Amino acid sequence: MSTEKNRLNHIAIIMDGNGRWAKRRGLPRSAGHKKGAETVKDIAKAVNERGIRFLTLYAFSTENWQRPAEEVKTLMDLLRQYLKYDLEEMRKNNIRIRFIGERDMLDQDIAESMAQLESKTAGNLGMTLVLAISYGARQEIVAAAKKIAALVKKGDMSESDIDLKLFSDMLYTRDIPDPDILIRTSGEQRISNYLLWQAAYAEMFFTETLWPDFSAEELDKVIEKFYSRERRYGKI
């Protein structure tokens, strides 16, 4: 048994189940996403209050672009609203905001608001909230490989410079520690192209709770379980 308490710097979440939450109530899927956005606020606040340094949320995957146009619009409109009002609130609470994902897929006004928020909050010393938007982990890894290939081709780097640290630094998440906890809500037990590199040693937690119903109390239960787990990182 490990006697040292596990260190918790970073929680990553796959927010799943908005659609089912709405369906169970006879509401349109958009109502589930709206309620899910409220939960984002509550959980970000809770994580910040608990002194955890990083929270990464899967808000929109590269695969989500294939959803019906109407649903993509709902999600993008929610994001627009979020960028304007709620994230501004977080900025005031000293939260630093970062985005990971393929920005060139996004509407220009959204991409611009994202860049602005990142620079406005860069000096904030509270928690870093990382929103994965238009994000896919395989795409991220391929982009990193391309960056390295270009540097080697230019002669700025040689093949022998490529190691785990260098590869990590080429990902969107450079400077962000790997997640210690990965939570997926709604009963699904898949990683769905999320943080494939970074979650190599994350402790996984799956809950039946649908994202709009996920609460700070349930988060605390996950954190408690995390501290009771033994992390060996492949050693004995």
Ligand code: FPP
């Ligand atoms: C999964 O539910 C959730 C998403 C695809 C998007 C997550 C988005 C939010 C929580 C709201 C917007 C967030 C921000 C930051 C503005 P699902 O639609 O796959 O649910 P289902 O599996 O029950 O259909």
